[in-house]
Amino acid sequence: MKIVAPVALLGLALLGGCGQARSAPESADAVQQRAIDAQTAQRRTGAEIQDRALNRVIRTVYLCDNGERLTVDFDNPRAMATVRNSHGEAADLFQERTADGIWYRAGRTELRGKGILATWTADGRADTRCRAID
Structure with missing residues (x-):
C-alpha cells in the first residue's frame, strides 16, 4: 500500500503534462x-447581419x-x-414597397432614399436632400 501512493502521484504528474503546450x-x-x-472567426455572416437589421430598431442621423x-x-x-427634426x-x-432603397410615408410627409442619401418631404415644405452621418 505504501508503494501505491507514490506511483499514483507520479502518474498524475505525468498526465498533467499531456496537454498541448503553446509555444x-x-x-x-x-x-x-x-x-x-x-x-x-468573430465576423458575422451576411445572413446574421441581415437578421439583426430586420429584427431591431436602427437609428440613423441625417x-x-x-x-x-x-x-x-x-x-x-x-x-x-419615426423621424425627429432638429426642432423636436x-x-x-x-x-x-420599393424596388430598391427605402420609402416611408404618412400623408404628404415622406422619406425616400438609397444608401446614405435620402430625400425628406415634410407636409407644406419643399423637398430637401439629406445625407446619413451616423
Whole structure:
C-alpha cells in the first residue's frame, strides 16, 4: 500500500503534462496570421447581419441641405420609421414597397432614399436632400 501512493502521484504528474503546450510564434507573420484567424472567426455572416437589421430598431442621423438634422428610428419589425427634426417635431411614417432603397410615408410627409442619401418631404415644405452621418 505504501508503494501505491507514490506511483499514483507520479502518474498524475505525468498526465498533467499531456496537454498541448503553446509555444511562442516563430515570426511576426505567424502573429499576424493568428490575429487574422481570430478576427475571421468573430465576423458575422451576411445572413446574421441581415437578421439583426430586420429584427431591431436602427437609428440613423441625417444632415440635410437646408441645415435640418433628422434623427430616424427605423423600426423594422413594425415596418415604420419615426423621424425627429432638429426642432423636436416627430412624424411616424409607414414603410412602402420599393424596388430598391427605402420609402416611408404618412400623408404628404415622406422619406425616400438609397444608401446614405435620402430625400425628406415634410407636409407644406419643399423637398430637401439629406445625407446619413451616423
